[in-house]
Amino acid sequence: MSWYFDNVYELNKESPYTFYVPSSEVLDKLKVGDLVKLIFVNKEEEDDGFSGERMWVEITQINGEKFVGKLDNEPYRLPLKSGDEISFGVENICDTEYEDPTSSNWDFYFDTKVTVSDDVLEKREFNFMLRDNPNGGDDSGWSILSGYEDDDFLSDSENFQFISIGVILNIDDSILGFIQEPPLCAYERNDEGEFNKIDDYDWDAYLNG
Structure with missing residues (x-):
């Protein structure tokens, strides 16, 4: 089973008021040790509809908009395990642990x-x-x-x-x-x-x- 990361900016472009992306204010705060959530997508959807998982990754390195981290979840089905090293970009981050100053807008759109x-x-x-x-x-x-x-x-x-x-x-x-x-x-x-x-x-x- 192979997988890739979703590009959250592309998903937000398709659905700008229903697909949340962290604001630049939040992304600028990220540091080593923080947790970020990524969307791991299965390249081929399974017969039961399984298409991927959203999982937390702990940042271990930051180089501009490129990151290295270690998986902080135990995958449900993807061929990964907690602690695996993961390389990703800012375009793959769908959530953080920080409170987003734009959250009131998103509350309005959703609620x-x-x-x-x-x-x-x-x-x-x-x-x-x-x-x-x-x-x-x-x-x-x-x-x-x-x-x-x-x-x-x-x-x-x-x-x-x-x-x-x-x-x-x-x-x-x-x-x-x-x-x-x-x-x-x-x-x-x-x-x-x-x-x-x-x-x-x-x-x-x-x-x-």
Whole structure:
């Protein structure tokens, strides 16, 4: 069984609001003796779905953005053992033991929940958003639609998911400009691809319908 390291910057590029990478402030603090987490990927996915492991490595040498360390975990399946010497780069570090000053942003991306239609997730496109009063917990009150859903689709709760807002930001992060606006508000994408606020949205019909 052969393996390689995932490049966390490439993964973050694909999913910038749902794949965390340590900030430069954290990476600049790293020193010999610190623990960092790396993603060890199996080159060929196993029949049972096993594709790799995230494991801690203790840094023993630092040379710019290149590191040497020793494995601090006992692998579940990969052909390695605790104490093995590991060479890696800063691009392979997916986590550290340091508190990250950007953690509040990531908490928002992961913990803020929105209601999204399956059509949005299938098309990776959304054109209408409205914010009702939240139902408590992590609910933001936002509902997000593609704009192509018909009445039958909208009337079936099975066609909606309650997910982290980071998933939606991965599709289009232009909404960050108004995502903190309080309820009640509604936005629609115009022909130029930009979101405009619907000032005359019929909230009475929506709330009492």
